[in-house]
Amino acid sequence: xxxxxxxxxxxxxxxxxxxxxxxxxxxxxxxxxxxxxxxxxxxxxxxxxxxxxxxxxxxxxxxxxxxxxxxxxxxxxxxxxxxxxxxxxxxxxxxxxxxxxxxxxxxxx
Amino acid sequence: xxxxxxxxxxxxxxxxxxxxxxxxxxxxxxxxxxxxxxxxxxxxxxxxxxxxxxxxxxxxxxxxxxxxxxxxxxxxxxxxxxxxxxxxxxxxxxxxxxxxxxxxxxxxxxxxxxxxxxxxx
Numbered sequence: 319x320x321x322x323x324x325x326x327x328x329x330x331x332x333x334x335x336x337x338x339x340x341x342x343x344x345x346x347x348x349x350x351x352x353x354x355x356x357x358x359x360x361x362x363x364x365x366x367x368x369x370x371x372x373x374x375x376x377x378x379x380x381x382x383x384x385x386x387x388x389x390x391x392x393x394x395x396x397x398x399x400x401x402x403x404x405x406x407x408x409x410x411x412x413x414x415x416x417x418x419x420x421x422x423x424x425x426x427x
Numbered sequence: 428x429x430x431x432x433x434x435x436x437x438x439x440x441x442x443x444x445x446x447x448x449x450x451x452x453x454x455x456x457x458x459x460x461x462x463x464x465x466x467x468x469x470x471x472x473x474x475x476x477x478x479x480x481x482x483x484x485x486x487x488x489x490x491x492x493x494x495x496x497x498x499x500x501x502x503x504x505x506x507x508x509x510x511x512x513x514x515x516x517x518x519x520x521x522x523x524x525x526x527x528x529x530x531x532x533x534x535x536x537x538x539x540x541x542x543x544x545x546x547x548x
Contacts, residue, residue, distance in 0.1 A: 338505035351514070353491060378501025380509070387487055387495040389470040389512040389545075396498075397505030 323347050325420040327408055332425040333400045341372065341379075343394045345410050345418060351386035367392055369411040375404035402426055439486060439493045439522075446484045446497070446524055452532040457483075459523040459535035465515060468545030474510035477525035477533070483507070484526075489519025514545035 328342040345367065352364025366386055372379040379398045398406070403426040410418040443452065458476040465471040477483050485495040498509050507525075515521070518541045524534045 340505075373501075374503050377503045379503045379505075380501060381499040382509070383497040383499075385494045385496060386492060387490050387514045389514055393510075393512045395474070395510035397508065399503045399505045401503070 323412075323416075323418055325408065325410060325418050327406075327420050327422055329406055329422040329424060332427045335400065335402060335426045337400050338397050339400055339424075340395065340397050341406070343370070343372075343408060343420075344391060346391050347410075347412075349386070349388055349390045349392060353386065365413045367410045367412055369409075370394060371409045371411075372396070372398065373407045374398060374400070375402070379406075400424060400426065439488045442484070442486050442494050443522075443524060446482075446526070447532045450530070450532050452524060452534045454534050454536070456527075456533035457523050457525045457535040459521065459537050461521050461537040461539050463538075464540045464542070466542045468515040468517070468541040468543055470512045470545070471515050471539060471541075472510065472512050473521060473537075474508065475523045475525075475535070476506070476508040477523065478507055479527050480507040480525035480533075481528055482526045483509070484524045485511070485513070486522040486524065487513065487515055487519060488522060490514070490516045495521075515539060515541045516544045517541050 325345040333339050350365045354362045370382045380396050406422045408420040461473040482499045484497045486493045487495050495513050521537050
């Protein structure tokens with residue numbers, strides 16, 4: 319597992335049923351592209367988050383394949399439909415096999 | 428053991444064909460927003476809006492590896508838009524290619540001037 323990886327997600331606490339809400343996510347990760355070289359001129363091996371998914375109550379919202387051209391600390395903003403109260407599950411998949419997960423519940427007013 | 432960083436990386440046309448399967452891509456119908464001038468190529472904010480799309484691929488035509496991201500929208504996607512921060516190696520065009528629900532493809536292109544490239548060296 320890469321050091322100091324911390325996912326952060328911003329989801330409204332409540333919404334009306336059927337509302338479209340904006341979700342902002344950020345995960346601290348160096349996203350080593352594999353193109354850089356160290357001081358000795360040796361290539362630094364690639365280590366990035368290669369996939370991000372968001373599901374709500376088991377249904378998919380978004381599924382993104384990320385490449386080395388995504389910046390350090392990947393920021394992703396998207397929107398989701400909220401048909402009922404429930405839980406968002408966010409997952410980030412690291413090249414080294416780690417999966418970082420974050421969950422957020424939302425109430426329907 | 429030495430791995431050449433460039434090996435196996437596809438060209439822009441190959442990345443487009445890989446996504447579209449060779450189908451025709453029509454310009455328009457997709458909004459791609461990117462800064463005209465990016466002072467720091469390490470983190471360039473971009474966003475797109477592709478109403479009716481099921482998937483969108485972002486391609487940076489001037490990067491050593493042009494593919495940036497492929498966004499697939501699920502049944503609970505609120506709309507077909509997304510914002511990301513990307514790396515751009517130099518001044519170039521950024522493409523967004525959207526696969527529509529009916530199987531057709533639409534695209535948008537934005538030119539971004541990059542002051543400091545973002546791929547390290």
